[in-house]
Amino acid sequence: MSAHAPRPDADADAAVVPRFDELIHPATRLQLAAALAAADWAEFAFLREKLRLSDSALSKQLSALEDAGYVTTERVLDGGRHRLRARLTPAGRAALRGHLAALQQLVADA
Numbered sequence: 001m002s003a004h005a006p007r008p009d010a011d012a013d014a015a016v017v018p019r020f021d022e023l024i025h026p027a028t029r030l031q032l033a034a035a036l037a038a039a040d041w042a043e044f045a046f047l048r049e050k051l052r053l054s055d056s057a058l059s060k061q062l063s064a065l066e067d068a069g070y071v072t073t074e075r076v077l078d079g080g081r082h083r084l085r086a087r088l089t090p091a092g093r094a095a096l097r098g099h100l101a102a103l104q105q106l107v108a109d110a
Contacts, residue, residue: 018105019098023068028053032061033096036071036088044084062086070095 024033031051036042048058065071070092075082088096 016097016101018101019095020102021095021099023064023070024095024099028057028061029065030099032058032065033070033088033092036086037093037096039087041085041087044086047086065092068092 024030028051032047035047035050044055044058044062047053047062048055051058053061062071062073066073066086069089071086072089073084073086075084077083
């Protein structure tokens with residue numbers, strides 16, 4: 001099990017305010033947030049392989065996003081093994097949408 005079905009986004013129709021987000025902007029975090037936005041929950045191993053990160057690098061990026069309230073993580077028991085999975089919070093989804101809108105605005109104004 002790598003990633004779960006796409007999550008219906010209840011806020012998709014809400015107006016997106018373009019807002020550059022310094023926390024999401026670094027490439028690794030932006031890729032991580034985008035990967036999480038595509039699924040309800042994503043397992044650590046899936047994210048590690050998709051982003052081609054070491055365990056420690058992925059843990060560091062997840063912790064930074066979790067500390068900001070953009071990501072939540074949980075450990076689940078699967079066949080006797082604990083697995084870590086992560087998801088974007090509503091605040092994380094809003095921050096990602098705002099950041100992407102700000103980037104699109106930059107490109108459009110160039």
